[in-house]
Amino acid sequence: MKIKVVKDILGANEQIAERNRQLLDSKGVLAVNLMSSPGAGKTSLILETIKRLKGKTRLGIIEGDVSSSLDAEVIGKEGVPVVQINTGGGCHLDANMTHSALGNMPLQDIELLLIENVGNLICPAEFALGEHKKVLISSIPEGDDKPFKYPSMFHKADVVLINKIDLLPYLKFDTDAFSQAIRGINERAEIFQISCATGQGIEKWVSWLLTQMSRRQS
Amino acid sequence: MKIKVVKDILGANEQIAERNRQLLDSKGVLAVNLMSSPGAGKTSLILETIKRLKGKTRLGIIEGDVSSSLDAEVIGKEGVPVVQINTGGGCHLDANMTHSALGNMPLQDIELLLIENVGNLICPAEFALGEHKKVLISSIPEGDDKPFKYPSMFHKADVVLINKIDLLPYLKFDTDAFSQAIRGINERAEIFQISCATGQGIEKWVSWLLTQMSRRQS
Numbered sequence: 001m002k003i004k005v006v007k008d009i010l011g012a013n014e015q016i017a018e019r020n021r022q023l024l025d026s027k028g029v030l031a032v033n034l035m036s037s038p039g040a041g042k043t044s045l046i047l048e049t050i051k052r053l054k055g056k057t058r059l060g061i062i063e064g065d066v067s068s069s070l071d072a073e074v075i076g077k078e079g080v081p082v083v084q085i086n087t088g089g090g091c092h093l094d095a096n097m098t099h100s101a102l103g104n105m106p107l108q109d110i111e112l113l114l115i116e117n118v119g120n121l122i123c124p125a126e127f128a129l130g131e132h133k134k135v136l137i138s139s140i141p142e143g144d145d146k147p148f149k150y151p152s153m154f155h156k157a158d159v160v161l162i163n164k165i166d167l168l169p170y171l172k173f174d175t176d177a178f179s180q181a182i183r184g185i186n187e188r189a190e191i192f193q194i195s196c197a198t199g200q201g202i203e204k205w206v207s208w209l210l211t212q213m214s215r216r217q218s
Numbered sequence: 219m220k221i222k223v224v225k226d227i228l229g230a231n232e233q234i235a236e237r238n239r240q241l242l243d244s245k246g247v248l249a250v251n252l253m254s255s256p257g258a259g260k261t262s263l264i265l266e267t268i269k270r271l272k273g274k275t276r277l278g279i280i281e282g283d284v285s286s287s288l289d290a291e292v293i294g295k296e297g298v299p300v301v302q303i304n305t306g307g308g309c310h311l312d313a314n315m316t317h318s319a320l321g322n323m324p325l326q327d328i329e330l331l332l333i334e335n336v337g338n339l340i341c342p343a344e345f346a347l348g349e350h351k352k353v354l355i356s357s358i359p360e361g362d363d364k365p366f367k368y369p370s371m372f373h374k375a376d377v378v379l380i381n382k383i384d385l386l387p388y389l390k391f392d393t394d395a396f397s398q399a400i401r402g403i404n405e406r407a408e409i410f411q412i413s414c415a416t417g418q419g420i421e422k423w424v425s426w427l428l429t430q431m432s433r434r435q436s
Contacts, residue, residue: 039360
């Protein structure tokens with residue numbers, strides 16, 4: 001891990017994020033920042049989204065990982081543009097990394113950019129990338145107490161996807177209590193229950209995405 | 219989130235961690251740093267460990283969380299000394315926070331200190347607390363690709379506990395491939411398969427703890 005003297009890094013990040021947003025707007029691209037704990041289903045959600053939107057919507061994907069390009073390789077097989085960011089130990093994407101990735105993305109050819117952040121329920125919440133919407137995936141096996149323990153991420157989400165609902169029969173998880181806990185922190189977030197394993201609920205998520213895109217174009 | 223000018227923070231952290239370790243050694247306390255993704259089972263493991271060692275081994279617990287004292291309240295009911303650390307947004311415990319917590323822990327009355335780190339598979343790996351052993355809990359629903367994506371945490375672990383093996387029938391997870399992936403990064407780590415839900419494998423973990431304690435006392 002490299003140590004840097006860091007001063008008002010969030011302020012600087014916001015400025016770069018704003019420039020990213022202007023670039024995306026000028027190209028008519030809706031950008032969504034997907035955040036979650038490790039293994040909650042970000043890559044699976046991207047694959048399910050591609051499956052449903054391919055041929056209808058021009059997608060691009062940015063893959064953020066501490067290390068490896070495993071997910072980018074899997075997604076690359078779907079025939080959509082993918083840019084990998086490796087943070088090299090860093091625990092979140094930032095606007096500068098995103099700016100570099102945007103330079104390698106054919107923005108004129110896409111309408112919807114899904115950005116998979118690093119698997120982490122804390123730091124990614126604090127760093128804007130230039131996205132239009134923040135989406136949090138929280139999965140059943142993580143437990144229904146997560147909004148209390150990681151409030152900032154739940155507070156900032158425009159959408160909370162409750163993933164892996166196919167595992168509900170095998171785990172203690174109170175979906176009503178979980179939704180109430182989210183509401184205590186965030187009144188505006190849309191909440192969808194989904195399973196990337198069975199496909200349940202994915203249509204609602206995709207409809208939400210399409211609605212956001214049409215709102216921006218109108 | 220507060221912004222600080224940070225300079226060589228890891229070096230300073232190491233010095234404080236070393237002082238914590240000396241304090242723990244002078245009191246004959248074995249300290250174990252429990253790390254994992256959010257919801258992988260740190261608190262459940264602590265509860266299972268207390269259940270098996272209560273009356274035999276004098277335990278103390280430090281609970282690290284971004285926010286809330288939910289886990290400390292649950293553990294406090296077991297009648298063992300618990301100190302809560304709230305990081306207030308910080309994504310990992312550090313040696314200084316641990317030092318403060320040790321000041322509130324009756325060290326002369328305990329032999330084994332379990333420190334539950336913040337749920338995060340990245341940053342806690344970089345910050346020594348003064349612990350004698352680092353234990354990583356990785357759970358089946360997170361997927362078997364995690365060693366490739368979060369190599370530092372897997373590299374530094376003395377023990378990797380594969381938790382939630384009761385969910386193996388319902389998920390795609392190759393335990394052999396997972397163990398091989400760990401071995402590619404870390405040849406020395408002990409690997410145990412456990413389920414905090416069913417109790418499977420917990421005895422081996424507890425035996426490992428008792429062996430570490432007897433080695434230190436001999």
